[in-house]
Amino acid sequence: MNGSEAQKTIGGYPRELLKNKSDLTERITCGVCDLILRDVVQHECGHRFCSSCAEALQNEPQPHFCPRCPPDSLEAPIRNIYPDFAGRKEIRLLQVRCVNSGCPFDGILSDYLTHQDSCQHSRVPCPACDKHMKRVELEDHSLKDCTERTITCRWCNRELIHRNMKQHNSVCPKLEIPCEICKKSNLPRDEKIKLHQDPENGDCPRRKRFCKFRRVGCEFTAPQEQMSGHLKNNQQEHMNLLLDDNINMRTELEFMKKKLEKYESMELGEKGASALHCDNPEEIVKMVVKNLKQNGIVMEKTSVEETTKHLKAVDQAMAVKNVVITEQFLQIKSLENTSYNGILVWKITNISQKRRDAISGKQTSIYSPYFFTSCYGYRVCCRIYLNGDGMGEGTHISIFFVIMKGANDAILQWPFRNKIIFVLLDQNNQEHIIDGFRPDETSSSFRRPISDMNIAIGCPLFISMSKLEASPNAYIKDDTMFIKVCVECHE
Incomplete structure (x- = not known):
């Protein structure tokens, strides 16, 4: 036998496989391991062995004799062995049944060899926790009982190992917990519980309140029932x-x-x-x-x-x-x-709060400081909608240019003809967002102002929310945004 025919499994098939115990004869059992023959080989003497058992005897330094031959037999020493193809066919056709408890398989051995790799009643280890169970139970165990399974926190949607769930619940920012002061339940641990207990804006009936003289220096805090005494x-x-x-x-x-x-x-x-x-x-x-x-x-x-x-x-x-x-x-x-050269660098702080105000409708737009195109030039400013306006509402940040009433309007040329450029600055100086336009001289937005300011006009689709949030560039850093506005100055 060459090495490619050698079997990794040592010994034969278990005796319990046989459906009829009367079939268990010397003809189908190994002369070495006494189990049902696996990959049958035959010695010169005619006795049969498992190929792995025969190879083990041959590899021993001392000569071994056939266990089933008399000691004085000339063929007794194990020397030459040969594949027994007739014997292998005989073994493959043996009637067997699955040894796994609860398995209904009943058939020939060759079919059993295919069946045993997928038998739902065989015991297998869980790949995560290494606990052994029937294969049919593995899926349910992996979903419900395995301590090493991956689960998703129902509060914060974070993925974690099940055995760490208790530790995670002690710090989960979204976990709903009762207020320790008034015992009100269903309050997420992070901002809502803090807002609920906030001395100034909270709704907890037993929270500590600030003294009404706090803004002039009194730092006293106490529940409402104690405040009148103070x-x-x-x-x-x-x-x-x-x-x-x-x-x-x-x-x-x-x-x-x-x-x-x-x-x-x-x-x-x-x-x-x-x-x-x-x-x-x-x-x-x-x-x-x-x-x-x-x-x-x-x-x-x-x-x-x-x-x-x-x-x-x-x-x-x-x-x-x-x-x-x-x-x-x-x-x-x-x-x-105030700038007098037609350039404004507008620093907008507390962006996250201002965006929430824009989304809720509390304050949909913000005006920039006004600036001049020159010392005696046009007086202008910008207006930004952090939740978009018009066709950009809800999807983009919109920015507009506004001409304001100025002291020197009488000596300036009208309508306004200077090109306007908006630049959203990347605070890592990698890739700025640039947009701009030239005035439409027929638009009333570029005529001499009659009221305090003209109607704003500009770029309703300046930058999409998705691009702003997904971009690796630092358009918003430390909750701050910088917008540069340039106006051509040739008056």
Whole structure:
């Protein structure tokens, strides 16, 4: 026999295979392993062996004798063996039944050899956890019981190994858990539970609340039922905080008024000019400080009800004052950042929140700071829709160009003819998105403005949401986007 005929399996077939035990004779059993012959070979003496058993005897260093021959037989030493094809055919036709419990197979041995590789009742190991079971049970085990099976978290859709599920549930950001304060259930662990318990905007009835004087320095937090006691017992401290805050506001207001003097000769528009010459902020501050000082002396003599009414009046006065200060501050920043060369680099921060506001309809568009094409040129700005507008709504970011009413419109050429280019900057400086257009001179958007600004016109399909999100380029980085606007300047 050559090496290619050698069998990896040592020994014969198990005796239990035989359907009729009366067929179990010396003729079909191996003289070495005493099992049903496998790949029958025959010795010179006429006795049969499994080919693997005969080869094992031949490979021994000491000579072996045929186990079924008398010791004095001349043919007894194992020397030459030959394939027994008649014997192999006889073995293949033996009537057998499957030895696996519960298997109904009944047939000849040659069919059994094919059957045993797919027998649904044979015991096989699970490829994941190595546990042994019937093949017919393997699929159900892999889907339901295997500790090494891959599953998907029902909350966050993350794939993980089943044995790690308990550990994952302890940190899963989407897992619904009850609020530990009010015991309300079905709240995802991440932002919703935080929002539910948020002292300022939450809806948990037992959450800690901020003191109403927080914005002037009081850091006290407590459930709602404890807040009235805090307000009653700390009236003087709250009034002192209000006094200090208003003194600081007055100092800031005086500083801003001095700074505004530097820009008195510059064009701010009708609305800006009226705000700059408003005397109300200082009068409001004087009135508030005067009232606080007066009430600070007699605070202990006033009732809780009177104090509450007074605090509401002070709060309203502060709100008006803060609006005016904020408006003037923004006007100063606008003047400092205004471009006069026809180029605007627009930095848009907090993109994710602004996109959510655009999708919900809370604020669908954002205006850029205005800029000029030259020192005495056109006054223009841009308008961006982060959830798209018109044909780009819901699928693209849309950006438009707006001509505003300016101080020098009377000496400029109309209609507006300068080319406009929009550039979405890749913050890795790899591949910028560029789009632009030349004005349609028949459009009212490019005529001299009659109102504060003309109708916006531009690129409703500037960049698709899918391209923006899937692109490897850094168009949005650290929740910030940069858009460069260039206007040809030849007036």
